Amino acid sequence: MESTSADGGGFLSRMALNDNKAGMEGLDRERINKIIIESSKGSRFYENEAKKELQVNQRIEKMTLQRAQITEQQLQKAHTQVEKMVNELDMSRDLSRLIVHVDMDAFYAAVEMRDCPELKDKPMAVGSMSMLSTSNYHARKFGVRAAMPGFIAKKLCPNLVIVPCNFDKYRAVSNEIRKIFAAYDPNFMPMSLDEAYLDFTDHLEQRISWPESLRTHCLHTDITETGELQSKVPQESEPCVENLSPLLFEDSPSSTPSLPPSGEKVESGGGSEVFGTCVEEAVREMRFRIEQKTTLTASAGIAPNTMIAKVCSDKNKPNGQYRVPSNREAVMDFIQTLPVRKVSGIGKVSEKMLSSLGITTCAHLGQQMALLSLMFSETAWHHFMRISLGLGSTHMERDGERKSMSTERTFREMSVAEEQLSLCRELCEDLAADMKKEGLRGKTITLKLKNVKFEVKSRACTLPCAVATTDEIFAAAKDLLKTEIENVSPQQLQLRLMGVRISTFVSADDKKPQQKSIVGFLQQGSSGPSHGIVPNSVKETASHLPMERPPPAGSHILEQLPQKVPKLQGLPWAAGQTGAQVSVAGENQPQSFFQKAYAKKLSLQVRSLSETDKGQGSVCSGFTQPATDNPKSRGAVIEMHESAQGLLGSSGNPSITREEPVRVAPPEASASTSGAAAPDPETLTCPVCFGEVRTTDLQVFNRHIDLCLSGVATETPTDTDSESDGDGGPKGFTVIDEGVPEKGEDKERQKRSNPEDALSAFKTCDALRGPSVTRAEDTGDPGAKERRSGDKPLLDHHGSRRVHSPQRASSSHRGDPATQSSRLEAPPGHEGSTLICPVCQVPQNTHDLTVFNHHVDLCLNQEVLHMLAPPSSSSSSTMRPPVTAKRGQELHTARPNKGKSKRRGPPASPPAKKAKGRGSQNTIDKFFM
DNA sequence: GCGGATCAC
DNA sequence: TATGGTGATCCGC
Incomplete structure (x- = not known):
């Protein structure tokens, strides 16, 4: 254990060697720590670490004071309560699973040693001079370990061989x-x-x-x-x-x-x-x-x-x-002497805080539960209690859905706003590409910045509607970044890292936001099960739905609570998704007349759109909304997590001035009528017959499209206001209104996009693209991402093994196709005839109009995506001009291609569609204007 | 909902 | 010369 009091002499415990790792016992810690500290002292990294250490120490001080105020009575009372819970938990102990x-062992290093036997006898590590991913056991004897910069490792072990990562x-x-x-x-x-x-x-x-x-x-x-x-x-x-x-x-x-x-x-x-x-x-x-x-x-x-x-x-x-x-005894025996730091979820800071209370082993944890229950959050002390009893997850839970997706990059100091904005866009491109791969859309955009002093800050905004494209994400991220730039003006932001994250995903079966969005329609198509085409596949996926193991008998409530232990990658459509097949089929078809005509129409529309401020359809304006402060109903966190990270999460950094979050006005009450925002509010153009439908009633319009698609419509309905269908029957295009900026917003956006605005000018300056970013070496652990990658291999069937355990392989699905609203009402007399897709012209092996409509949707989707893809864009990194490295420097491309082991897409990923261009918001308004 | 912090890998 | 990237969660606002 580290002695917290010994930190006085300028020694940073948080920077000390972490020998909590196999192969690092009995090292000369003193000597090693000295080298580590000496190598870092005076650096900005070190200074920042010192600052963080101070903060932790302050937290501990605060805690110490708090502890002194606890009375004996309080402790007694807590003790009886804790005792009761402990007994309940203990009794609910499930020892039935193995x-x-x-x-x-030293995985990356071992692979490299295997493939290069000369390395076997040498101390070696995988990574770079900047950061190591892992080291072999020989190197560990020198104190060289993962997460250590290579240059420090070299000082510890001059003969260390550093091998670059090879994630493939x-x-x-x-x-x-x-x-x-x-x-x-x-x-x-x-x-x-x-x-x-x-x-x-x-x-x-x-x-x-x-x-x-x-x-x-x-x-x-x-x-x-x-x-x-x-x-x-x-x-x-x-x-x-x-x-x-x-x-x-x-x-x-x-x-x-x-x-x-x-x-x-x-x-x-x-x-x-x-x-x-x-x-x-x-x-x-x-x-x-x-x-x-x-x-x-x-x-x-x-x-x-x-x-x-x-x-x-x-x-x-x-x-x-x-x-x-x-058996209970064995577990409790094992726990007794176990250092708390060994338990997953208790990290450096938690260890230190517990240590300040005299708690270093799990036995201590058990002895001090009453105190802990008074000093820590419920979540935290419940977690401690489970640890002290040797409890943990006893069943493998299916992975939940992903909650966020992000991209970040470290580089040499970057202070020029234009470069920063350009980089920001690249990050957004990367992120959008990743989002597309998983068919996700999210509402919250978070910009992460780390300055050259290693201070990290994040700024977020939540949009009224979910987004996914580069332009949409960038529109928000750009505003966040500009605000930060302006805030320090005339100084510069001196950055060393930038990241963009998207979260608050809108699930496919969440009809409201989803179906209101033409963007969703365009993008989701083949990537999500919500557009499942083949009825068989629907059944099939249903049969693959995960079967949860029943909770153990007598399981206590805490035992059943969601366990946070890493779960199976749960790519929603990792397996059994049919959209991909359909999309491929659609793509491979020769162009039909319909396609050509439709494409022409669209290209005209897109062209006209592109005249206006492209893509800057920012709905995330930089202004702050009058705080509609909602009374926070901060209920106690009940969930127990197996490895509850950040249990001791602190109350923010006092040294960083928190700025007013950038918010966005909620969507106006314009929902579902945005079609009226089109140039001619009186008519809408049918995408099938291209006839003008004189109506603003989307239901009417949808019905027209439905009829056209079914081949029944021969005339253009003109009844504008028959809002007859109060029944909410099946609709055609569910028209939308997402992302249509109000006029005012539009103006605001244009203002910020004014060419005179230096910060906006970068956008048109291609030369500024691909700033000299020093890409961080690939030292990252792709494992975390791997967890989400959904490429779980199939069972290795070799011979006679028969294990009757529930299959989880097909993963979960974001939406049940069956729950999606159908697009056509089945016209009488159509049951027996073969339906031919008007887009791809391929006869569909179904009489189910809902299914058929889904297919048409997908085909249309393909078409539109094709049309929207600018010939040169495709926002691929390969299009970026290579970055010229300075002499003696590695040639770093601004876009790492490899380390991004993120989403090793399963073959079931949607077919590569061309990326959408810089086109602006793909709202229905624009397509039909 | 935001931002900082902690944690795992 | 030089200290990572991704995802999740918690806590206090």
């Missing part, structure tokens, strides 16, 4: 090991490329009756002439060959317990090994298979819940495993 946490490689290996994971738990929960939780319970139930043959695994290693290990073709069916146990780490504890004396088989050269039926043997087998397949070693923890399993996997790292048996 949870395994698997963690590859790691990903490939990861896919291999995941196939093995799936053999033991098809619903395994990947945490990152190299880590996962598995529930072995079901596997073991089956395994107990398996014949030995199913538990026999061959050795598939070969020895090259150089004596190096080589992984052979990873085929389980291959004949066994000579074995050599690969040793990545000379000091592997090899603590792997093997119940039967199976170890001899490894040495016997018999070429195969038989594994037992107990959980240790099953896990050992899994690790064996991983090693056979990848030549890399993994460590594992076995326990009744995720929290303990995670700790266990670290216990015998590398290349080892550890089990805490499934």
Whole structure:
């Protein structure tokens, strides 16, 4: 534990070596810390760390004062209450599951060592001089570890070899090991490329009756002439060959317990090994298979819940495993001496705060629960309580839907506003591309800035409607950035990082915002299940709906609360989505007359649109709205999270002046009638027959379109005001009004876009594009993103394994196609005829008009997207002029292509559609004007 | 809803 | 020369 009082002498505990990692025991911490501090002292980074340290210390001081005021009575009362809860929790303890946490040993480093044997004997790390992702065990002995800058690592270990990241490689290996994971738990929960939780319970139930043959695994290693290990073709069916146990780490504890004396088989050269039926043997087998397949070693923890399993996997790292048996005593024994810092969710700051209360182990945690309940939030102390009891998640939960998406980049100091705005746009382009891949739309845009003093600030605005395109996002982000620039004027913002985040996603089945938006219509099409086309697919996906494991009997409320432990990637449409197929079909069709005509019409419209201020359809104006302060109903947070991060979240940084948030006026009461905002409010143009429909009633207009699409309409209805359909029957185009700026807003926007405005001028200056951004090396861990990537591999079906556990593979779906409003009313007499899509001209294998309409929607979607894609734009990074690096500098492109392991899109991703151009808001108004 | 902070990987 | 990127959550406003 760090001594908080010892920080006085200028020593920053937060910068000290974090040796909370395998392979870093017994180091000369003093010497290492000295080097670390010496290397940093005086830097702006260091100064900022010092500032943060001070803040934490102040929090602790405050806490200490608070503690002194707690009376004995209060403590007593709290004690009885806590006691009661503890008992309840304890009784609800679920010891029935066998949870395994698997963690590859020094993953990236191990992969690099495998592929470059010369590295094996050397201290090495993966990353760059700026930041390391991981280090091998040899390097760890020098104090070199992940998240350490390479240049400091070099000082600790001058012979350190730093290898750049190669995520494609790691990903490939990861896919291999995941196939093995799936053999033991098809619903395994990947945490990152190299880590996962598995529930072995079901596997073991089956395994107990398996014949030995199913538990026999061959050795598939070969020895090259150089004596190096080589992984052979990873085929389980291959004949066994000579074995050599690969040793990545000379000091592997090899603590792997093997119940039967199976170890001899490894040495016997018999070429195969038989594994037992107990959980240790099953896990050992899994690790064996991983090693056979990848030549890399993994460590594992076995326990009744995720929290303990995670700790266990670290216990015998590398290349080892550890089990805490499934009984209360074993769990409590294990917990007693466990440092709180080892528990996932308790980080540097939490550790320090607890330490100031004399709490360093989980046993202390239990002893001080009454006090903790008085000093921490309910969320926090509940979490502490669960830790103190050795409780954790006992079931793998499906991943929830993504809540935000962001892109950020670090670069050399950038102070010129034009460059900053240009970079901002690039970030928005990246973000929009990512959004498109997942078919998402969000309402809140957050700009993140880090200045050269490492101070971070964020500014957000929430738009009235969800957005997704570059222009839409940029419109908001730009305003936020401009406001910040103006706020420091005439000084400059000296930035070292910029990021753009989008959140508050509007789900596909949330009809209101979704269907009001033509943008949604245009974009969602093939990417979301909300436009499911084929009825079969609907059924199929429904059958794949995840089945939750029932809560354990007698489960206490806290036990059932949502667990936050990383879950399966839940890309809503990772699997079974049909939109992609349809889109592809649509794209591949030759142009029909309809398409051509429609395209022509659209291109005219788009062209006329493009004359006006393109895309700056900012609905996020910089002005502040009179605070419609709502009484915050800040209810107590009830949810318990397995790893409740930020439990001790503090109350803001006093040193940063908080500015009034930029807000946006709520949408005017113009909803659903925006069609009237079109140039001619009296008529709308039908996209099918191109006839002018004299109405402003969208229902009427929709009905007309429906009829046209069904081939029934032969005349243009002219009844303008028959709002007959009070029944709210199925509609055609659900017309919209999102994003249509009010006149005033429009003006405001134009004002800010005035060419005289230096901050706006950049937009037209292509030369300013692609500022000299020093791209941060790829040291990031793609794992976090991986979690969301939805590329969960299928079960590795090899032979006779039959595990009847619920399938989660098809993931969740954002919207049920069946719930979407249908587009056509079925005209009588159409049941038997084949429907032909007027867009792609392909006969549709359905008589269901709802289904058919969905298809037409998608085809139209394709068309419009094609039309909107400017020939040169496609906003692809490849279009960016390369950035010229200064001499002696790496050539950094402004857009990292690789590190963005974000969203390794599954093949089920929507077909690559051309990006929309800089076109302005794609509102129905503009398309039909 | 915003902004800062914490945490995991 | 030089200290990351992405996503989530919590807390106090």
